[in-house]
Amino acid sequence: MALATPTAVVLELMTMGQQSAAHLGDLLRAASPPVRAEHQALAAEILRCCDRVIAAVSAGASDKKRKMTDPGATTCHPPAAAMPSKRRVRGAEAHREVHADTTADGFVWRKYGQKDINGSNHPRLYYRCAFRGEGCAATRRVQRSQEEPAAFVIAYYGEHTCGAAFSQQRAEPQPPTVVDSGSNAWGVFGAVDRNRGSPLMPSLAAEHDVRRHGEAPRDTSQRWSSPSSSSSYSEVELGASPVEGFLDGNFDWEWETVVNSLRFGDLLH
Template sequence: MALSTPTDVVLELMTMGQQSAAHLRELLMAASPPMAAEHGQALTAEILRCCDRVIAAISKGATGTGKKRKVADRGAATCPSDLPLMSSKRRARGGAEADRVLETGTAADGFIWRKYGQKDINGSKHPRFYYRCAYSGEGCGATRRVQQSRDEPAAFVIAYYGEHTCGDGAADGARAAMPPAVVDPALNAWGVGVDPNGGSPLLPLLHTNDTRHCHGEDPGEKSRGQWSSSSSSSSSSFSSEAELGTSPVLEFLEGGLGVGWESVVNYLDFGCDLPKFDRA
């Protein structure tokens, strides 16, 4: 592949996805019964809209302002399926850059996550990563766990816990670019998330009491330093899970909609410089 940057790759993949969706729509129009065609067209239209938005956003952001942290600029071609290969306690400067994979930053779900832990999980050859909303300092209790799928290494199982109370309005737009493939943890089955409130059918299923759309306060400060250890010692006292039951608020397997989405999501989610949806 001659795609030199992650942005190029994402653009290429999104374009592929866009073409596939367009093709699907044509097929639906030609072959499906009216009802199915109607639903199918709505879905494909949504997919196309998402592709357009992502492409537009990336194109706009591809001009080089990408300034997450340095790591975002490095991992280029190595992002997707190579999960971070941690070496020693601290990666050596310089040398291992090619293998570097960003682990935090803007994710495909539009929220900004910060990694706070990593753990080797029994029976899984891939470690599990723990992320917390970057605005947890403001009391946002959302966390997520990311684990590379054992069966399908190119896919990542992501589980969300807790609720965003950080008022991330910008995330709404970004969220529209989420992959449509959703696993309902209760059903343990694939499906297309349809927002019961009439939102984007591409958005994952959320509990109805999910309060993601919270007050949009200015997240002006771009960084908050170390986690204000307000929760001090009781490490597992995180309450959101208790409030919401034992199952994650949202869980889905990224990579369920074919090569395009899978790859794109992997790129986006692991930090290959998704154009930042400005929170300010």
């Protein structure tokens, strides 16, 4: 695939911005009647910012990871590490992938892991069927859609063999559909998705309390009496910055990669 790397795209865009800022500065200087000095200073400031971003991106690209032996790699040859990984497609066994607004699918899931995926600004959450102890080997991966942060991409692996157990539960009182959830160490995610697959109807899913926050207290108070686990549901919304939103909506690659390349810490000095 001939997709440009995030670094290359940022460099290109920033170069364009740099040129635009320079042009703007020229126009302001040549303006008649003369514009105020602060306007010219503003254009100069934009230019400086572009310069610094370009410098930072270039530096970041040059020392990023191994295998960057090609001197032209910054713009022409995407480093593998900067691209969304196409490595392991685990579970070659038939699985289906679902794009949905909610992670609720009618099954009871228990989260067993969370992983920051290379090239993705959203962590991937790993769930297995809560009835695993009864022999159900179904698992699923949940990750926020890059294109639509409010949506989820859910990949299912294995088949549920716990249908009976589940259908019995449906007679149980339905749990509240949402719990707020709390601590996380993932930065980008405001909170961790904690859906455990309560039997939600679409209408209920629409009522999910989507919260935007930094450190909501952990809340598992809303339990549902099930044979082997509680069931609760939470949806979260990441606190996307405007820039992040922009990038989410415009590129196939990932914001975090860009952030890493940018070395914002350096830019602030």
